[in-house]
Amino acid sequence: MSKRGSLEGVYPILATTFFDDGSxxxxxxxxxVHHLIAQGANGLGLFGNxxxxxxxxxxxxxxxxxxxxxxxxxxxxxSTGHSGTDLAADLSRNAEDLGADGLMILPPSFMKTDxxxxxxxxxxxxxxxxxxxxxxxxxxxxxxxxxxxxxARMGRDIENVEYAKVEAPPTAPKIGALQDIIAFGGLNGNFxxxxxxxxxxxxxxxSDMIDSFSTMWKALExxxxxxxWKIFARILPLIRFELQPGLGVSAMKHNLRxxxxxxxxxxxxxxxxxxxxxxxxxxxxxxxCR
Numbered sequence: 001m002s003k004r005g006s007l008e009g010v011y012p013i014l015a016t017t018f019f020d021d022g023s024x025x026x027x028x029x030x031x032x033v034h035h036l037i038a039q040g041a042n043g044l045g046l047f048g049n050x051x052x053x054x055x056x057x058x059x060x061x062x063x064x065x066x067x068x069x070x071x072x073x074x075x076x077x078x079s080t081g082h083s084g085t086d087l088a089a090d091l092s093r094n095a096e097d098l099g100a101d102g103l104m105i106l107p108p109s110f111m112k113t114d115x116x117x118x119x120x121x122x123x124x125x126x127x128x129x130x131x132x133x134x135x136x137x138x139x140x141x142x143x144x145x146x147x148x149x150x151x152a153r154m155g156r157d158i159e160n161v162e163y164a165k166v167e168a169p170p171t172a173p174k175i176g177a178l179q180d181i182i183a184f185g186g187l188n189g190n191f192x193x194x195x196x197x198x199x200x201x202x203x204x205x206x207s208d209m210i211d212s213f214s215t216m217w218k219a220l221e222x223x224x225x226x227x228x229w230k231i232f233a234r235i236l237p238l239i240r241f242e243l244q245p246g247l248g249v250s251a252m253k254h255n256l257r258x259x260x261x262x263x264x265x266x267x268x269x270x271x272x273x274x275x276x277x278x279x280x281x282x283x284x285x286x287x288x289c290r
Contacts, residue, residue, distance in 0.1 A: 005132055005162040005182045007075055007102055008201040009042030010214050013050035015207040015252055016064065018266040024060060026067065028262040033071045035261045036207060040214025043075035044068065045104060049141065050188075050206045050249055053079050055268035062098065069099035077134060077204075081106035085121050089128040096129045104134040104165060109142035115150050119158070126160040134163035134184065137174075141167075148177040155181025165204060172198045188239050188248065189213055193228055196220050206242060208255040209235055238289045241282060246272035251282055258286060 014036070017028035036044065046068060047053030047061060056064070068076060078100040082088035085108070092103050105125060107118055126133060135154055137146045146168070154161045156179075166175050167186040175183040176198035184202040185195035192203050192213070205213055212235050219227040238255075242248040250273050253265035267273055274282060 005201075007043060007077070007132065007163065008182075009203075010040065010210060010217050011043040011045050011075075011077060011184070011202055011204045012036050012041050012207045012210050012213075013045040013048040013204055014068065015249065015256065015262075016051050016053075016056065017253075017262045018264060018268065020264050020266050022266060022268055024063065025263055028264070029064065029067060030071050032207060032256065032261055033068055035256075036210050037072060037074060039210040040218075041074065041210050042202075042214075042217075043077060043101070044072060045077045045079070045204050046100075047079040048104060048136075048204070050252065051079070052249060052268055052271055055271065062094075065095065065098045065100070075101035077102040077104050079104045079106070079136075080125075081108075081136070083108050083110040085124050088121070089125045092125050092133075093128045096131050100131060102132040102134060102163070103129065104136050106136045106138065106142055107144045107146065109144050112144055118144075118146065118150065119154065122154055122161055123158050126158045129160060131160065132162040133158075133160045134165050135161060135181075136165045136167070136186075138165070138167040138186070140169070148174050148179075151181050152179045155179075163202075166195070166200075171195055175200050188242050190239055190243060192216065193220065193225070193232060206248065206252040208242075208252040208259075209238060235289050237285050241285055246270075247274055247278070250274045251278075254279065254282055255286055258283075 017025040019025045078095040080091040080095050080103050151164045163182045165184045172194035183200040185200050189205040216228045216231045242251045256262045257265045
């Protein structure tokens with residue numbers, strides 16, 4: 001029987017806000033959370049790639065999760081994957097204790113394993129928690145392939161695995177082939193409409209165009225495909241710009257700073273920063289896509 005989860009809609013990956021010196025900017029973080037909810041976010045994703053989760057200490061993760069949980073009354077999906085299975089289970093248990101409503105978990109990629117090993121990894125984590133797990137299928141980043149049949153097996157056989165975030169191009173056909181697991185899209189919404197039409201029940205873009213994604217989601221739910229495509233066509237140049245490997249987070253933060261939502265566009269190394277020419281291009285696109 002197919003699983004029916006309660007999480008759906010637009011779940012932006014929450015950017016982590018820093019001062020220019022690289023330290024956490026708590027005031028901007030609170031401002032961003034309020035901004036995203038006001039723009040129609042149905043929930044938030046924490047510590048994903050667009051959150052620079054790879055550049056945060058364990059203590060910072062705890063601080064930020066507590067802060068966002070206190071600030072936001074929407075569901076939170078927290079990234080808790082790790083290269084070690086037991087460590088991933090511990091991180092997942094701790095996130096649940098701190099208020100996570102769901103977990104987004106990458107497969108181990110430093111020491112890769114086979115299908116049975118992946119089943120063991122996610123089942124170990126499932127046994128450690130009581131909240132839904134979203135398997136993050138992102139082979140462009142992890143070099144770990146998880147076929148649709150394997151994702152379906154996870155959804156069918158592992159108690160708390162309910163969702164898959166599919167970022168394995170071409171995403172729409174793979175989502176259309178899924179069974180026994182609920183699909184979310186990623187890749188900054190590049191194929192949002194096609195994924196929705198193949199059965200996806202959510203999208204996890206970056207933090208800077210959530211009003212547009214939220215309006216698109218509502219249009220799709222109402223059956224108004226032309227409206228959704230019109231909005232998508234308007235913001236596509238920005239989506240494309242932000243899909244440049246290593247530069248998307250910087251672009252999103254520059255857009256949020258330009259909108260007065262956050263104080264600094266600082267990113268932590270090794271996240272890339274947009275150069276002067278790129279900033280001029282981004283400024284043009286921001287006005288062009290309004």
